[in-house]
Amino acid sequence: MRPVQADLSVPFVARLASHGDRAALVTPAGTVTYSELAARVADVADRLGPTRRLVLVAGANEVDPIVTYLAALSAGHPVILVPGDNPGNLAAVRDAYDPDVVHDAAGLVERRDGTAHELHPSLALLLSTSGSTGSPKLVRLSAENVEANAAAIASYLGIRPEDVAATTLPMHYCYGLSVINSHLLAGASLLLTSLSVVDACFWEQFRTHRATTLAGVPYTFDMLDRVGFADMDLPSLRYVTQAGGRLAPGRVRRYAELGRRRGWDLFVMYGQTEATARMAYLPPDLALRSPSAIGVPVPGGSFSLEPLPEMPLARDGAVDVGELVYDGPNVMLGYAETPADLALGRVVASLRTGDVARRTADGLYEVIGRRSRFAKVFGLRIDLDEVERVYADEGVVACCADGDDRLVLAVSTQAAPVDPDRVAAIAKAHFGLPRGAVELCAVPEVPRLPNGKPDHRGIVALAAHRPPTAASPGSSAGADAAGLRALYGGVLNRSEVADDDTFVTLEGDSLSYVEMSLRLEEALGHLPAGWHVTPIGELARAAADARAAADARAAGPGPGRRTGLLGPVGRRLSGRAGRLRSLEANVALRALAIVMIVGSHANLFVLLGGAHVLLGVAGFNFGRFHLTTAPRRDRVRHLRTSVARVAVPSAVWIGLVAAFTPGYSWTNPLLLNGVLGPRAWTEPAWHYWFIEALVYTLLALTLMMALPLVDRAERRWPFWLPMMLAGLGLLTRYEVVTVMGGDVIHRANVAFWLFALGWATVKATAPWQRVLVSASVLVTVPGFFDDPARDALVAAGLLALVWVRALRVPAWAARAAGVLASASLYIYLAHWQIYPHLEDRFPLLATVLALLGGIVLWQVAERATDRLAPYLGRARGLLRRRAGAVRRAARRRTPGPIEPVRNRVTG
Incomplete structure (x- = not known):
């Protein structure tokens, strides 16, 4: 010793x-x-x-x-x-x-x-x-x-x-x-x-x-x-x-x-x-x-x-x-x-x-790989660290491991869903690996060692014991976790869905929200509050707990027992109880507004102001689905996608219409009529003013949210930022500042304050904030249209956003409202070409056919989008790769000067 x-x-x-x-x-x-x-x-x-x-x-x-x-x-x-x-x-x-x-x-x-x-x-x-x-x-x-x-x-x-x-x-x-x-x-x-x-x-x-x-x-x-x-x-x-x-x-x-x-x-x-x-x-x-x-x-x-x-x-x-x-x-x-x-x-x-x-010549050292981090895949010698760097340059955060005969990639779904086609395309383009040589593991969290570093052995084991993937779109989905993952994947067109994903993290938006809410209510039997930000696993567990509690109540002794939905008595009553469904106020407003727009144009009735209510609803959905806790870059990417989902089908449809209909010009399919078109209302040039106003507004806000200062301000003051923007919008509403003039009530810069107030409604969590938004509506809307009835309708719609979260309506009404709300963009696009042929003699038929025509166009567009999605994903990947190569080449050509440091490297 x-x-x-x-x-x-x-x-x-x-x-x-x-x-x-x-x-x-x-x-x-x-x-x-x-x-x-x-x-x-x-x-x-x-x-x-x-x-x-x-x-x-x-x-x-x-x-x-x-x-x-x-x-x-x-x-x-x-x-x-x-x-x-x-x-x-x-x-x-x-x-x-x-x-x-x-x-x-x-x-x-x-x-x-x-x-x-x-x-x-x-x-x-x-x-x-x-x-x-x-x-x-x-x-x-x-x-x-x-x-x-x-x-x-x-x-x-x-x-x-x-x-x-x-x-x-x-x-x-x-x-x-x-x-x-x-x-x-x-x-x-x-x-x-x-x-x-x-x-x-x-x-x-x-x-x-x-x-x-x-x-x-x-x-x-x-x-x-x-x-x-x-x-x-x-x-x-x-x-x-x-x-x-x-x-x-x-x-x-x-x-x-x-x-x-x-x-x-x-x-x-x-x-x-x-x-x-x-x-x-x-x-x-x-x-x-x-x-x-x-x-x-x-x-x-x-x-x-x-x-x-x-x-x-x-x-x-x-x-x-x-x-x-x-x-x-x-x-x-x-x-x-x-x-x-x-x-x-x-x-x-x-x-x-x-x-x-x-x-480097500046005396600094840069680690570019590991001697032991090499794999032999399909006869090719692959530097695994280089693989991770390439994927990072392409915007994919991947951890890479040697799976003997294949390359194993663990990609987290935390920030965004994983596109398997794009992952495989990157491996092919940069390393010459065929699709079968790449094993993709899309996981909520990359396996890590206790010190926080990636667990490469764990990644290989994960690939060897992969759980079954989510069911393909269109398969039946129950209320268990697997069923809900399949449901979300089908509605949102996502191949990889995890239990900790939510509707928001899967980049759902107002266009998919309605269908998702209706399908989810069918699966769960009710629509939980805050479901769009609740992880799928929690929704499944809550549904299982509810079923267990209902079964326990149904099986309990005593004449006074209450029966759950799954019990014998509950099943007898399910037909009666099932007639009522929860319908969220913003969905109901979208459905009512599009019906008011079409019905008023077809001379069935006169209820003007529906499009301006839709601007407020769009602001509500903007605050709800886009201003999440995600990093700024993810927010902006999500916003860009949503703008494209409105602008691209609109431009395609309007372009087809303009090619065969007199009165339209090249400014219409480019959505530039509000900037370059006639100042006063002119038929049919101004038909699509609402589309332009919505796209302009979303584009402006996308650019704003790309600024770190604005992003930080929104996170710090989520209620006050839209209220401040609404206040700035009032400068054009009251013509303190005039931009272009003309048909002002249909211009994006003038009507923007309605969008901002809709945005503020979803951020108004305290009673006093709701009161403040309501007071703003009641003070600023009257007089805007010089039509008391129209003022009252728009004000009522915005106040409903503030104070009404959901309605109990018959099941058939909830389904109908869901379809109308989901198809509202396409109904607005198509109705201009349908109702004029019937409005004088058959206004009801003109209204119904315009609504149905828009629904058909919606379904055609959705199916076309599903068919084109893989090709669009590959095209985006190619553009990103080329942009990354250009950036890397530029960095190599123009190295920045390095200031000398006191502790110089000795070789």
């Missing part, structure tokens, strides 16, 4: 008491000062005793595991860190290495008085190589490694004693551990939390304790995007660090720009467990100019490039390519795979990282 020697301890741990009463660990239960922490560390060190022993610590972002870890380091006891939330991992490492002391959820347990191992004097810390569970292969680190890397990180980050770092990463993971070590070395504070960044309580703690530091792996940044991090008010945040895998250059640039606007720095870092944690960092001022680079070595370290047998050291101008080799005081002693290896000393001098890198 070897006694502890003073020089085996890690220096920064021995200095804990020197920081006095500064806060060291901040927890929900209170604060532990450095003096208190040093005392607790000393107590545990005394308990560990004078003989060096192997200590196994189940890591957690809590006080006790950190104290035991520090106590072992301070007293020279080698410590193994494993995940504290994985009993299987803990048991596997315990069985493999037979530690003398174990600290887990049960506390500190001494398994023997002395030690069963021969422990090398330099050994201080053992960490897993990859985060994989139960792996016996550990990285052996010395006290010098731990101290040197913590000091280097504290130096280049400029950690101050007043800094507070939130523990967003696991303690057992080298990145998370480096945050702990570097901040304790600098006398800074640690905000101990195990909450995820998607948890609102995490951000409450972050603000309460004025945290300054946020660390994340690429997956963390995915979650930050989901929770709207870009719009959060975090005045204490000083810098954000990223490591644990490559962050796409576009996202590096986006977060660097965000930090510049918000007053914090982004540090992109590169490292491996074999180098204790960090080997390189990208100074914040270079993140915008060189977002794909790993930067410069950490203080005390250096890089060189070694020739590769499969890729000889190449020179392309001033660019070197080879395997990246690192030298520095933080390079590991070597690996351990058995307890006997704990007696070994240093067997590694330089660290061959296994990464293929290039050095």
Whole structure:
């Protein structure tokens, strides 16, 4: 048994008491000062005793595991860190290495008085190589490694004693551990939390304790995007660090720009467990100019490039390519795979990282692949990292693995549905792989290791055990999860639908909303509130619970029992109960408005104002379906698609009509009559004013929402932004500002305020907000048309949007309203060519035939769209690939200047 020697301890741990009463660990239960922490560390060190022993610590972002870890380091006891939330991992490492002391959820347990191992004097810390569970292969680190890397990180980050770092990463993971070590070395504070960044309580703690530091792996940044991090008010945040895998250059640039606007720095870092944690960092001022680079070595370290047998050291101008080799005081002693290896000393001098890198003329390094990340597919040698980069350039976030005879791609459906045709087309175009060589796994979440990195073995296993795909469109769908997935896939034309998808995340819009709501009510028996933002799995579980409760009530004893829909009595009553259905107010308004438009034009009755009510409904649907929590780029893409769904069929139809009908000009199919056509109402040139007004409005808002400033404003003030825009729209409504003049009530810029008020209705969640919108309607609508009846009808429609969410109507009425609302665009397009032939003698027949003609046109257009969808997807993919190639070529031709940095790379 070897006694502890003073020089085996890690220096920064021995200095804990020197920081006095500064806060060291901040927890929900209170604060532990450095003096208190040093005392607790000393107590545990005394308990560990004078003989060096192997200590196994189940890591957690809590006080006790950190104290035991520090106590072992301070007293020279080698410590193994494993995940504290994985009993299987803990048991596997315990069985493999037979530690003398174990600290887990049960506390500190001494398994023997002395030690069963021969422990090398330099050994201080053992960490897993990859985060994989139960792996016996550990990285052996010395006290010098731990101290040197913590000091280097504290130096280049400029950690101050007043800094507070939130523990967003696991303690057992080298990145998370480096945050702990570097901040304790600098006398800074640690905000101990195990909450995820998607948890609102995490951000409450972050603000309460004025945290300054946020660390994340690429997956963390995915979650930050989901929770709207870009719009959060975090005045204490000083810098954000990223490591644990490559962050796409576009996202590096986006977060660097965000930090510049918000007053914090982004540090992109590169490292491996074999180098204790960090080997390189990208100074914040270079993140915008060189977002794909790993930067410069950490203080005390250096890089060189070694020739590769499969890729000889190449020179392309001033660019070197080879395997990246690192030298520095933080390079590991070597690996351990058995307890006997704990007696070994240093067997590694330089660290061959296994990464293929290039050095640019500016002295920066960029990792471009892994030596081991190659696959042989259909006789072709494929660089898997290059595959992921190509898909990222094409806008597809994919994790790639070697499936022996095929390429396995795991693509998350979180941000958008997956287009299998496009995924296969990219593989064919860039790598020459046929469709059968690519195995696509569309999943809600990409499998990940405990450290947040993609689990490539898990991805291969996922492909080997793929669950059955959703039923094809048109198949029967029940209320179970599989049935609902098939239903959503059929209505929304999606081949991949997951349980955590919603109508909104699948990019449903107002054109598909009506059919989806009616079909869903048929499947569930009712239409749940907020169904469009409720995950499919939750809808299925709620339906199952409702059926179980109904069956229990039906089977219960006693004459007074109430019978559910599935019970015997319920089935007898289902015909009567089924006559009433829930019909949402906006759907009813769309159906009524289109009937009013057609009936008034056909001289069946006079109820004017239906098209202006539809503008308000369009605003309602805009706020409901497009202004979700999705990232800005996804919002804009969804908006562009919706604009196209209105503009393209309208332009096609109007173009056909103009070719055979006198009175139309070239401005009509191009939807430019409102800009270039006659100023006053002229038949038939102004027939399609509503289409133009809707397209102009949506295009303008799409451009606005593409601006980060407007996107942030909408997320921060979702109610006040449309109210402000409505106020601006009143400048043209009251002719304070006049644009073009003429037939003003049919111009987009004049009628826009109605759209904005419709948008505000869906964001008016508080009673006072609804009252404010209602007052705005009652004050601004009267007098607009110089027709009290028309004013009253439009005002009533907008007020119904504010105060009425759903109606109970007969089932036949709900179905009829659903069809009319779904076909409303096509009815509006077609009715101009149908009713004039019958309006004088048969106004009722003219109205009915115009409605039916629009419904037929709707069905024809929907089927044509389904037929053309695969070809359109491939065309979009080709355009994206060509645009990406042009952008990459432009970047290669015009490299930006790189400012010199103090810590130059040494080769």
